[in-house]
Amino acid sequence: MTNYKIIQKGKLWISISLVLFVASLVALGMWGFKYGIDFTGGSLMEVRYAENRPAVETVRENLSQLGLGELIVQPAGETNYILRFQNTEEAKHQEALKALRDLDGSVEEMHFESVGPSIGAELKQKSFYAVFFVLLGILLYISYSFRKVSRPVASWKYGASAIIAMFHDAIITMGIFAVLGRYFNMEINTPFVTAILTVIGYSVHDTIVVFDRTRENLPKSDSDFEGTVNMSVNQTLVRSINTSLTSLLSLTAIIIFGGESIRPFALTLAIGIFFGTYSSIFLASPLLVMWANWKKK
Amino acid sequence: MSKNIIERILKPTARGRVWQFFIGILVLLIIGGLIDAGQYYNKGIDWLSGKTKNTIVLPKTKEVPFRLGLDLQGGTHLVYQTDLSSIDSSERDSAAEGARDVIERRVNLFGVSEPLVQVDKNVSGDYKIIVELAGIKDVNEAIKMIGETPLLEFKEPAGAPRDLTEAEQKDLASFDKKAEAKAQEVLGKAISGGDFSALAKTYSEDETTKGKGGDLGWITENDNPVLVKAVITSAQGQVAKDFVSTNEGYEIVKLTGKRDKQSTFSDAKETEVKAMHLLLCYQGIENCTNNLSKEDALAKIKELKAKATPANFSQLVKENSTEPGASQTGGELGWFTKNKMVQAFSDAVFAQGKGTISEPVETEFGFHLIYKEDERNLQEYQISHILVKTKNKEDIVGPTEEWKNTELTGKYLERATVEFNSSNSSPEVALEFDSEGAKLFEEITERNIGKQVAIFLDNYPISAPTVQNKISGGKAVISGKFTVTEAKLLAQRLNEGALPVPINLISQQTVGASLGSASVANSVKAGLYGFLLVAIFMIIFYRLPGLISVFSLAVYAVLVLAIFKLWPVTLTLSGLAGFILSLGMAVDANVLIFSRIREEIRAGKILSLAIEDGFKRAWPSIRDSNISTLITCLILSQFSSSVVKGFAITLAIGVIVSMFSAIIITKNFLKLIMGKWLEDKIWLIGAKKE
Numbered sequence: 001m002t003n004y005k006i007i008q009k010g011k012l013w014i015s016i017s018l019v020l021f022v023a024s025l026v027a028l029g030m031w032g033f034k035y036g037i038d039f040t041g042g043s044l045m046e047v048r049y050a051e052n053r054p055a056v057e058t059v060r061e062n063l064s065q066l067g068l069g070e071l072i073v074q075p076a077g078e079t080n081y082i083l084r085f086q087n088t089e090e091a092k093h094q095e096a097l098k099a100l101r102d103l104d105g106s107v108e109e110m111h112f113e114s115v116g117p118s119i120g121a122e123l124k125q126k127s128f129y130a131v132f133f134v135l136l137g138i139l140l141y142i143s144y145s146f147r148k149v150s151r152p153v154a155s156w157k158y159g160a161s162a163i164i165a166m167f168h169d170a171i172i173t174m175g176i177f178a179v180l181g182r183y184f185n186m187e188i189n190t191p192f193v194t195a196i197l198t199v200i201g202y203s204v205h206d207t208i209v210v211f212d213r214t215r216e217n218l219p220k221s222d223s224d225f226e227g228t229v230n231m232s233v234n235q236t237l238v239r240s241i242n243t244s245l246t247s248l249l250s251l252t253a254i255i256i257f258g259g260e261s262i263r264p265f266a267l268t269l270a271i272g273i274f275f276g277t278y279s280s281i282f283l284a285s286p287l288l289v290m291w292a293n294w295k296k297k
Numbered sequence: 298m299s300k301n302i303i304e305r306i307l308k309p310t311a312r313g314r315v316w317q318f319f320i321g322i323l324v325l326l327i328i329g330g331l332i333d334a335g336q337y338y339n340k341g342i343d344w345l346s347g348k349t350k351n352t353i354v355l356p357k358t359k360e361v362p363f364r365l366g367l368d369l370q371g372g373t374h375l376v377y378q379t380d381l382s383s384i385d386s387s388e389r390d391s392a393a394e395g396a397r398d399v400i401e402r403r404v405n406l407f408g409v410s411e412p413l414v415q416v417d418k419n420v421s422g423d424y425k426i427i428v429e430l431a432g433i434k435d436v437n438e439a440i441k442m443i444g445e446t447p448l449l450e451f452k453e454p455a456g457a458p459r460d461l462t463e464a465e466q467k468d469l470a471s472f473d474k475k476a477e478a479k480a481q482e483v484l485g486k487a488i489s490g491g492d493f494s495a496l497a498k499t500y501s502e503d504e505t506t507k508g509k510g511g512d513l514g515w516i517t518e519n520d521n522p523v524l525v526k527a528v529i530t531s532a533q534g535q536v537a538k539d540f541v542s543t544n545e546g547y548e549i550v551k552l553t554g555k556r557d558k559q560s561t562f563s564d565a566k567e568t569e570v571k572a573m574h575l576l577l578c579y580q581g582i583e584n585c586t587n588n589l590s591k592e593d594a595l596a597k598i599k600e601l602k603a604k605a606t607p608a609n610f611s612q613l614v615k616e617n618s619t620e621p622g623a624s625q626t627g628g629e630l631g632w633f634t635k636n637k638m639v640q641a642f643s644d645a646v647f648a649q650g651k652g653t654i655s656e657p658v659e660t661e662f663g664f665h666l667i668y669k670e671d672e673r674n675l676q677e678y679q680i681s682h683i684l685v686k687t688k689n690k691e692d693i694v695g696p697t698e699e700w701k702n703t704e705l706t707g708k709y710l711e712r713a714t715v716e717f718n719s720s721n722s723s724p725e726v727a728l729e730f731d732s733e734g735a736k737l738f739e740e741i742t743e744r745n746i747g748k749q750v751a752i753f754l755d756n757y758p759i760s761a762p763t764v765q766n767k768i769s770g771g772k773a774v775i776s777g778k779f780t781v782t783e784a785k786l787l788a789q790r791l792n793e794g795a796l797p798v799p800i801n802l803i804s805q806q807t808v809g810a811s812l813g814s815a816s817v818a819n820s821v822k823a824g825l826y827g828f829l830l831v832a833i834f835m836i837i838f839y840r841l842p843g844l845i846s847v848f849s850l851a852v853y854a855v856l857v858l859a860i861f862k863l864w865p866v867t868l869t870l871s872g873l874a875g876f877i878l879s880l881g882m883a884v885d886a887n888v889l890i891f892s893r894i895r896e897e898i899r900a901g902k903i904l905s906l907a908i909e910d911g912f913k914r915a916w917p918s919i920r921d922s923n924i925s926t927l928i929t930c931l932i933l934s935q936f937s938s939s940v941v942k943g944f945a946i947t948l949a950i951g952v953i954v955s956m957f958s959a960i961i962i963t964k965n966f967l968k969l970i971m972g973k974w975l976e977d978k979i980w981l982i983g984a985k986k987e
Contacts, residue, residue, distance in 0.1 A: 090437070090440050090802055090805065093437075093805075094437055108809070109807075109809060110808075110809045111807065111808050111809055112436075112805065112806075112807040113805065113806045113807070114804060114805045114806075115803075115804045115805075116378075116803035116804055119376065119803060119804050130932050130933065130935070133932050134928065134929050134932050137928040137931075137932065138925050138928055138929075141921075141924060141925060141928060142925075145921055190941060191871055193941075194871065194933060194941050194944055194945075197929055197932070197933055198878075198926075198929060198933075198944075198948070200929065201925055201926045201928065201929030201930070202926060202929075204922070204925040205922035205923070205925055205926055206922070208918065208921045208922045208925065209889070209918045209922060212917060212918045212921065213918075216914075235896075236892075238892065239888055239889060239892040242838065242888050242892075243882075243884075243885040243888050243889075245834065246831050246834060246835070246881040246882075246884045246885060246888070247878060247881035247882055247885070248881070249827065249830040249831050249834060249881060250827035250828075250830070250831060250877050250878055250880050250881035251827075251877075251878065251881070252827075252830070253823045253824070253826040253827035253830060253877065254823045254827065254874055254877055254878075256823070256826070257819055257822040257823040257826055258819050258820060258823045258870075258874065261368070261816065261870060262816075262819075262820075262870050262871065262874055265871060265874060266874060269874075269878065
């Protein structure tokens with residue numbers, strides 16, 4: 001069994017986490033997310049050309065007269081274009097399609113989405129509520145299941161530390177996507193929200209295993225709180241890493257082999273799970289100990 | 298001896314219990330496998346029975362397909378906003394439901410399998426209608442059709458098409474005269490050497506071919522007898538001397554080419570055959586009046602065959618053939634192509650030599666003797682034509698229809714309610730019109746006493762009651778053999794037509810089918826590789842127990858997929874991702890347990906106890922951590938988007954089944970292989986005694 005002095009270096013880990021956390025907040029503040037169509041509303045069309053696809057400028061010219069609003073044409077792969085425009089009327093969609101067909105008859109519409117602006121706003125609201133309720137639900141559950149472990153730290157503090165760790169994971173993941181959005185144009189849509197919520201749930205999963213061990217060791221341990229927690233962390237270290245590793249392995253398979261559309265989703269999950277493991281080992285427990293020590297003073 | 302076995306089954310030892318459990322798991326595995334891969338199993342059965350010439354025919358299993366979401370099947374997801382502002386709140390629920398019904402009926406016309414149409418009411422009293430059409434080809438058509446507000450019309454019998462008025466008759470005559478003159482002019486130009494192609498482009502009124510210079514391509518006499526007849530004696534490149542008058546108008550025809558028709562399937566030329574036949578039907582054949590049994594008919598026809606020669610064939614037919622009219626026609630069929638007759642007949646006559654009489658040929662009509670008079674290559678003609686249209690009565694008056702519109706539409710209907718007949722308590726639908734509508738209704742009923750008046754909703758007749766007498770006061774009752782449900786439905790539909798609920802398309806998501814099937818293929822690949830990676834990892838790290846957990850994982854996968862099929866869960870792309878993720882999480886519980894067992898061994902416990910305690914100690918962690926994931930899934934499932942819901946449900950099912958598979962199945966496998974022999978080989982479990 002390993003015997004790393006993890007908790008003892010608690011201040012180091014918490015500082016690292018803090019730095020990452022603040023950096024993510026800054027990124028979010030400065031750049032925000034690159035909102036996808038689910039949030040902004042608008043239309044998104046993906047078309048494929050059987051042979052030579054026309055130049056971007058030609059396509060733009062052809063569509064510029066139709067009054068579609070702000071129009072973006074992006075090449076995708078060798079044969080496809082992704083077109084985005086503001087207007088969401090079905091009639092305009094058909095006009096755009098016809099214009100493209102007149103330009104080159106071999107064009108095939110792979111995928112089309114249009115989202116009215118009202119739905120985007122509603123989605124933001126729903127997502128917000130969802131995150132709130134997940135946090136609440138988990139806090140309640142942890143407080144309940146750890147109720148018998150009230151010394152030396154009150155049971156709700158276990159829950160609180162877990163929640164802080166969750167928050168940390170979520171914010172850092174979001175921060176990373178702010179960066180990805182800024183430099184790689186990666187967008188967030190409903191799947192992203194789903195992934196974040198899953199990450200939150202999963203992050204606790206991991207943290208609980210460590211706390212669980214602590215709970216078990218406390219009654220029969222002879223070292224102080226800090227020592228006990230450290231021992232618990234060491235005991236569960238291998239297991240935590242392995243668990244995340246297996247989940248990450250399956251996610252890697254999805255990232256490599258799954259299609260374009262599922263990749264951002266899998267990536268979000270992978271990043272989130274990685275940080276979830278990190279926070280369970282290096283954040284949640286040190287935090288708990290620091291809290292106990294601080295209370296003592 | 299047998300008593301012993303029965304005892305062992307009914308009162309098993311601890312070890313025996315483990316075996317029984319194991320067999321139970323195997324049974325589950327087989328059932329699950331049959332559900333998952335039913336079609337492969339059935340194919341295997343077919344192959345097997347084929348190889349053994351139907352001696353080994355095992356029972357087949359029912360094939361249950363996966364239910365695929367839109368992003369895997371291709372299709373579209375539409376969200377409509379309803380405007381219920383003009384309807385008071387007590388009626389809003391039913392108004393929304395009514396609109397939903399109409400939309401569903403319209404959607405059903407597309408023949409999409411399992412369309413989904415539902416009302417989504419959110420907390421602020423806002424009604425949306427969600428439409429999901431899987432596998433639909435023309436989304437735009439669907440949107441157009443759905444978008445129309447329901448249309449209610451009252452129609453009366455159309456009667457015979459009316460006669461043309463004098464003005465119309467004059468109009469018709471002058472139009473046709475002008476057409477004739479024009480045809481004459483064009484014909485003149487064509488004959489005097491004008492460029493036919495250019496003339497067609499300018500003058501022809503046949504839109505489909507004028508662009509090609511009026512070329513109709515290669516046709517046989519059968520395809521268009523009138524046009525072919527006009528040029529059958531012409532030379533190649535010649536224009537027929539006169540124009541031909543058809544139903545559509547005047548045709549100027551040119552023969553551009555002539556050749557023998559090549560068969561589409563072989564190098565041979567297609568031929569036509571001229572033949573006479575003698576038919577003997579027998580008892581049991583439709584419309585057969587002679588009383589011969591099948592054997593007698595066969596005997597008779599053989600007799601006739603012996604007597605028949607080309608010279609007397611016609612006479613024999615007239616005397617003996619049971620084909621209606623044979624006594625006059627002598628069984629002459631004229632020239633026909635292979636596809637004109639039933640297969641048995643064609644095969645025989647096209648194979649036999651010219652001038653011969655066939656052996657008896659059996660078809661669904663009876664027994665035939667066929668005398669093949671002649672055969673020739675089928676001629677094809679390449680024809681170009683210029684059409685100058687004429688008008689006829691139908692063009693002016695319109696096609697003959699059963700119903701014609703009255704002025705009365707849903708606009709005038711105040712309300713429709715369900716009532717019960719005072720005398721016999723049968724359900725009826727009572728209609729109430731506004732004052733204008735009442736007047737119109739009075740006129741309509743007066744005109745059509747004793748006849749039917751039809752009620753059309755969205756151009757589909759929903760009821761056609763017979764008018765008993767003139768109805769004034771704008772109140773009417775539709776009685777018929779309604780059940781209460783039918784009456785309610787009709788009233789609801791009529792009210793829909795009366796209260797149009799405007800709907801507005803606010804969101805659309807379409808996925809092309811090719812993208813859908815590509816996504817499926819990718820997901821399957823990802824799933825297999827994911828499983829493989831996890832399996833390899835587990836075996837390397839946990840060795841023997843790792844191997845066991847891989848088996849356990851396989852059972853898990855089979856069970857989960859079977860549940861997906863049976864529930865049924867609609868699989869979306871994110872749902873499949875959830876499933877693949879759960880593969881990784883499923884082993885998590887196993888990992889927990891093995892870590893524990895290793896610890897227990899290190900602490901000095903003997904193997905069997907270590908296993909037992911390992912499971913017991915690991916359970917609380919497993920339970921707590923999975924519950925938090927389940928809480929997340931619960932909240933995610935409240936989203937109305939099928940994408941999110943799909944993910945939540947598959948993940949939840951995955952988590953629950955994984956708990957089961959880890960605790961029960963893995964434990965069972967471990968216990969099974971446990972024994973003294975393992976005690977010494979602790980390295981197999983990867984634990985070292987410290």
